[in-house]
Amino acid sequence: MESEPPIQVLFVDDEPGLLSAIRDYLTIVYSIGVEVCNSGSDALTREDLFAFDCLIIDYEMPDIDGIVLLTEIRSMNQDIPIIFFTGKGHEEVAIQAINAGADYYIKKGGNPEELFTELAHYIHKGVRRYRAEKSLVEKERQYRAVVEDLTEFVCRLDPDGVIIFVNSAFLNNLQVPYDILSGVNFHSLYPDHQGKIQDIIEFCDPDNPSAEIELPFTGVHGKIIWHQWTIRVIYDNVFNILEIQAVGRDISKQRETERQESVLRNLGLSLATSSSTEAALNSSLYAAIEISECQTGAVYLHNRMSGKLTPFLEQGPYRAALYRFLEDFFKNQNDILLAPGNPVYVSLTDLHQYETRFSSFAFIPILRFGDIMGWIILASDNLAEIPFEIRHPLEGVTSQIGNVISRIEAEEALRDALIESEERYMQLSETSPDAIAILTDGTIVYLNPAANALFETANMDDFFRKPFHDLLDADLQKWFEGIIKTKIRGQGPSTGEGFLMTKSGKRIYGELITVPISHAGEDAILLLIRDKTSQRMQEQALIESERRFREMADLLPEPLFEADIQGNLTFCNRGVTALFGRTNLQDPNICKIYELVSEQEHLRFSTILNKVAAELKPMTGDFIAAGDTDEPRIIHLSLAPVIKNDQFSGTRGILVDITENKRYQEKLHHMIEEKDVLFRELHHRVKNNMQIISSMLQLQEEYISDDVILSALHDCEQRINSMALVHETLYRTESLAEIPFDHYLENLSQAVTEGFATVRDIRTDIDVGGIRLSLDTSVTIGLIVNELMVNSMKYAFVDRPSGVIRIKVACNDESCLLEYSDDGVGLPAGFDIEKTSSLGMRLVRILARQIRGKLLIENGVGAGMICTVQFPKQEGRK
Incomplete structure (x- = not known):
């Protein structure tokens, strides 16, 4: 809000002391700006005299007294506040000042503070009134300026x-x-x-x-x-x-426009229903008179024989006067003005050569296919000329007459053609396979043979003793009554379906087609009836099948759904609602297929949908269902494409809530991990225990000096290490059920070779591949290889600096084969594995039998020995 500007006062007085005191007091105490003037004449000559908010005038001044100055000021400005100063004993002067236009007067003398306070009070009071009046006047001026604009x-x-x-x-x-x-x-x-x-x-x-x-x-x-x-x-x-x-x-123009539009609208309706040229022209002439507000009008048409304009229709008063004027008008060859076919308007100034009561005329052409068919002529006796603002709508009256007349003539020709060809239509209907009937006023007047057969009648009189609509069901009756009530000429073909009743009471489902025709010169309805009972039964069966399918789908516990190509869900069974009820989904009204899964799964879900659409093959995947993120449900989603007319048209899917299965699998996996740890710990401890036994045998060897016993203990130690190595290999592998046999044999051969620390260079060649054997078989085969290698290390390479041991294991679909050989001195003559007294070889024979293997030991070709063990596959590789 703007603050008030400071008050500015002009003080007119010839006493300098008083002027100075008042100025200082008003300025300091009340923030009032004061300018002084020492004489009345100086005040009157100031250009800014009326720029001040208030004037203070002293009575006694040397050149002009205060009353004269006040009178002069009031003659120039009646509104500015004026405070009059008088001395004591001049009460009659104060009255004169008030009568001359002073707003207030103050007596000099007395207490200066009271005098100055009273003066400040009158200044504020007068200035408030003066400014309010000026503001009101200014606002009134602005208001009037705005309103006038x-x-x-x-x-x-x-x-x-x-x-x-x-x-x-x-x-x-x-x-x-x-x-x-x-x-x-x-x-x-x-x-x-x-x-x-x-x-x-x-x-x-x-x-x-x-x-x-x-x-x-x-x-x-x-x-x-x-x-x-x-x-x-x-x-x-x-x-x-x-x-x-x-x-x-x-709003006169608006009202006039609405009036003209109403006239043109009514004319359009009249022309649409006109059945004769005379009716169409009569409606157009009436509309032209109403729009122009002329009193008299006529329609003149070109005579095809004479080429002259001849009167056709007349409306309004003074028609004889109009006829006389037009006779004179055309005699003066003014019809030349009408030759181009443009509207012609004749005003009062153009009629000086004619004796007529009319003051203006309008000639509006009636055009048909660009040719002038005639004229609508309007005459007014009170208009100097036809107003320009009504000429365009007036010309609009005739814009459609040519088309309407063409339509009327075409309808008349068509009506005549229909009457002439009615017999031919009847002949065609006799051979038609569809039932055909003709009705006039709702009553059957004709049935073709197909209709008689459909309704099980011999002829029309046998069956149709009552109105046709009584043979229809309620819906068809309502439809047929609407057809009858509609003006036949104004409607086109109409189709309805429903049940009809035959003579024997049989219900037929038929399609009814009505066509408005003319029969025997009267309006009638051609009724075409097609028996669609069989098709209806098939549709009902399809609907029933669909209903059973949906009921069965709702009974299934698995959620089923179908979506269109845009991803809109078109079907969901109750299983979907039940599933998302368990997910605590706040809004269970799912409309989009993407809403089945949580937001973080949308991208992956979209990728699978696109693959289904592109590759046209089923896809599956596990997703987090939409709903509560604190307790998510896991669903297994199977999607399949919907193909119609060899085109992808949508997606079908089934959801399986696998949340509990997932939780059980996680629990089972955790249990398996725990057992795996326990078994690994068990094998680790078995290996440690065997190593402890081996260590105890090594300690015992230090107290034995007999070489035979030392050798036996050393062999036992080697056998124990072989079995311990199996357990060590087992707990170091990923699976506890199988042992990678290649790693095991490499470690075993290295341990046996290091156990016989000699200067000989014995090389081991192992060919096992990626065969994995069970724990029992691995222990057995390991002991066999251990015994054979110990035997080779002891006896095969005596007095030889080097040697080669070859170990190979291979499996086929039925069995596995272990081949062991060395290039040493070979077996002694007459060696028989069944009769040998060597503990190692006896162990080899016993161990081979444990795995149901066939053992064969023989000398190799050239040098060394060969040992083969063939054992069933189920005892070997897993």
Whole structure:
């Protein structure tokens, strides 16, 4: 909010001391700006005299006294506040000052502080009033400037409806000066609607203070001007009317346009239903007279024989006068003006050579395919000329006449052709496989043989003893009654389906097609009936099959769904609702297929959907279902493409809630991991125990000096290490059920070789591949290889610096084969594994039998020995 500007005061007095004291006091105490002037003449010559907010004038001054100065100032400005200073004993002067226009007077003398306070009080009081009046005047000026610039009408009325202000827009519209309307009652401008205006004002209240009304004003020359007013009532605090404001505009053009459009619309309806040229031209002439507001009109058509214009229709008064004028008009060869086919308008100034009662004419051409068919001629006895604003709609009256006349002639020709060809239609219907009937006023007048067969009748009289609609079910009856009620000529073919009744009471489901025709010169309906009973039964069976399918789908516990190509769900069984009820989904109304899974799964789900659409083959996947993220449900989703007409048209899917299975699998996996750890620990401890036994045997060897016993203990130690090595290899592998036999044999051969620390270079060649053997078989085969290698190390390479041991294991579908060989001295002569007394070889024989193997030991070709063990596969590789 803007602050008030500081007060500026002009003090006119010839006493310097008083002037200085008052200026200092008002400036310091009240922040009032004070300028001084020492004489009245100086004050009158100041250009900024009336720029001050207040004037203070002393009475006694040498050149001009205060009364004269006051009178001069008031002659120039009646509003500026003036405070008059007088001395004591000059009361009559104070009265003169008040009468001369002073607002206040103050007596000099007394207490200076009281004097200055009183002066400041009068200054503030006068300036507030002066500024308020100036602001009001300025706002009034601005208001009037804005209102005068408006194109809308503005009227201000007192509570009784008397006009206290109108703007120039309203005065210009009424073409009257302001003095005529000032003080006039607003209601009297519309004498026939005063009660309506008063009702509108009384209808308003403080909650609904405004209303709208349209009023006709009779202007100069009796012209009606339509005004649309918005009347607003202004109330005081106790709901009394203070003022009435009315804002309006001229809607005469709008009303005239609406009137013309209404006339043209009615003309269009009349032309659409006209069945003769005369009716169409008569409607057009009537519409042209109504739009132009002319009194008389006529239609003149070109005579094809003579080429002259001849009268065809006339409307309105003074038709004889119009006829006489047109005779004279055409005799003067004015028909040359009409030759181009353009509208011609004749005004009062063009009629000076004719004796006629009319003051203006309009010639509107009637065109048909670009040729002039005739003219609509209008005459007015009160218009100097046809107004320009109605010429375009007037010309619009004739724009469709040519097309309408062409349509009427075509319909008449078609009607004649229909009558002529009716017998041929009847002949065609006799051979038609469809049932055909003709009805007039709802009664059967003809049945073809196919219709008689359909309704099980010998002829028409045997069956149709009652109205046709009684043979139809309720829906068909309603449809057929609507066909009968509709004007037959105005409708096209119509189709309906429903049940009909035959003579024997048999129900037939048929398709009925009605076509409006003319029969024997009367309006009739051609009824085509097609028996669709079989098709209906098939459709019902399909619907029933669909219903059973949906019921069965709802009974399935697995959630089923189907979606279209845009991903919109088109079907869901109850299983889907049950599933997402368990997920605590806040909004179970799923509309999109993406809403089945959680938001973080949308991208992966979209990828699978796109693959189904692209590759047209089923896809599966596990997803997190949509719903509560704190307790998510895991679903297994199977998707399959829906293919129609060799095109991808959507997706079908089934959901399986595998949350519990997943949880059980996780629990089982955890248990397996625990058991795996336990078994590995068990094998580790078995290996440690065997190594402890081996270590104890090594300690025992230190106290034995017999070489035979030492050798036996060393062999036992080697056998124990072989078995311990199996357990060590087992707990170091991923699977406890199988042993990677290649790693095991490499470690075993290295351990045996290191156990016989000699200077000989014994090389081991192992070929096992990726064979994996069970624990029992690995132990057995390991002991066999251990015994054979110990035997080779002891006896095969005596007195030799080097040697080679070859070990190979191979498996086929039925069995496995262990081949062991060395290039040493070979077996002694006459060696028999069954009769040998060597503990190692006896162990080899016993171990081979344990795995149901076939053992063969023999000398090799050239040098060394060969040992083979063939054992069943189930005892070997897993």
